[in-house]
Amino acid sequence: MSQPVFPAETRAAFAAAYPASPAKLLHRLTEHPLLTIDALAELAQALPAGEIEYNPGALPIGIAPDDVPKAQMGVVETIRTIGNSGSWVALKRVEQVPAYRDLLHALLGELRDVVEPRTGAMLLLEGYIFVSSPGSVTPFHFDPEHNILLQVMGEKTVTVFPVEDEDLLGAEAHELFHRGEHHRNLPWRDEFAAKGQAIPIGPGEAIHIPVKAPHWVQNGDQPSISLSVTWRSEWSYAEADARAFNHVLRRIGLRPASPGPFPAQNRAKALAWRALRRLRRAA
Numbered sequence: 321m322s323q324p325v326f327p328a329e330t331r332a333a334f335a336a337a338y339p340a341s342p343a344k345l346l347h348r349l350t351e352h353p354l355l356t357i358d359a360l361a362e363l364a365q366a367l368p369a370g371e372i373e374y375n376p377g378a379l380p381i382g383i384a385p386d387d388v389p390k391a392q393m394g395v396v397e398t399i400r401t402i403g404n405s406g407s408w409v410a411l412k413r414v415e416q417v418p419a420y421r422d423l424l425h426a427l428l429g430e431l432r433d434v435v436e437p438r439t440g441a442m443l444l445l446e447g448y449i450f451v452s453s454p455g456s457v458t459p460f461h462f463d464p465e466h467n468i469l470l471q472v473m474g475e476k477t478v479t480v481f482p483v484e485d486e487d488l489l490g491a492e493a494h495e496l497f498h499r500g501e502h503h504r505n506l507p508w509r510d511e512f513a514a515k516g517q518a519i520p521i522g523p524g525e526a527i528h529i530p531v532k533a534p535h536w537v538q539n540g541d542q543p544s545i546s547l548s549v550t551w552r553s554e555w556s557y558a559e560a561d562a563r564a565f566n567h568v569l570r571r572i573g574l575r576p577a578s579p580g581p582f583p584a585q586n587r588a589k590a591l592a593w594r595a596l597r598r599l600r601r602a603a
């Protein structure tokens with residue numbers, strides 16, 4: 321039988337951190353045949369075009385959405401020349417290709433006995449692969465999924481910020497996000513820098529990024545390949561639905577309290593939102 325992707329000490333470190341804290345982890349995927357440049361160029365051809373995004377590298381940390389220039393090269397060429405194309409490529413929802421789905425399910429399966437007792441069923445398992453040129457920056461943003469970013473080639477530094485700090489990410493920004501009215505990049509201010517925890521990862525290392533913890537990513541001076549494995553949970557859906565319900569309360573002039581961090585379950589507001597959504601659909 322092949323070895324697990326995550327060594328025993330990593331499963332212990334993950335258990336100590338999940339779901340609220342960032343953690344540096346180890347993995348055994350650096351030699352994996354599905355994660356070479358050749359395999360990823362092939363994957364880019366197998367995925368629907370809508371699942372591929374590529375942007376130029378060397379972006380400032382906080383770029384305005386309208387200022388992101390459009391890339392010129394094709395995606396396969398961009399991947400093959402990643403050492404000097406000054407770009408980054410995101411291959412999204414790679415589980416649409418069976419071999420990648422098997423890999424994703426196998427490695428997340430190793431963590432299921434930590435995850436499910438705390439945050440409920442592991443739902444919507446998705447994999448994203450990022451291929452980036454030296455020096456590329458992924459601007460300051462947050463994601464609604466539980467996420468582990470596994471570094472396969474090259475190095476990057478992920479700077480993670482506390483999820484509950486509403487100076488960084490206000491309650492209304494959360495609410496707009498869940499209504500689909502929020503651009504992925506967040507406004508950056510230089511005084512935020514002191515609140516971040518910079519975690520460098522190299523080949524064989526990974527980082528757990530908690531749900532909605534703001535972060536930005538700086539690539540090292542070598543081309544980089546990383547695999548991001550994400551999932552949703554009953555707990556993360558309840559937090560999201562409580563945010564959506566708060567938006568309704570705010571619109572009628574109230575100033576609702578933000579959902580509590582884990583282990584708060586946010587069930588009452590989530591149920592209220594789900595009831596309201598059903599009423600609206602029925603109307």
Ligand SMILES: [Fe+2]
Binds near residue numbers: 461462463535
């Ligand atoms: Fe992210």
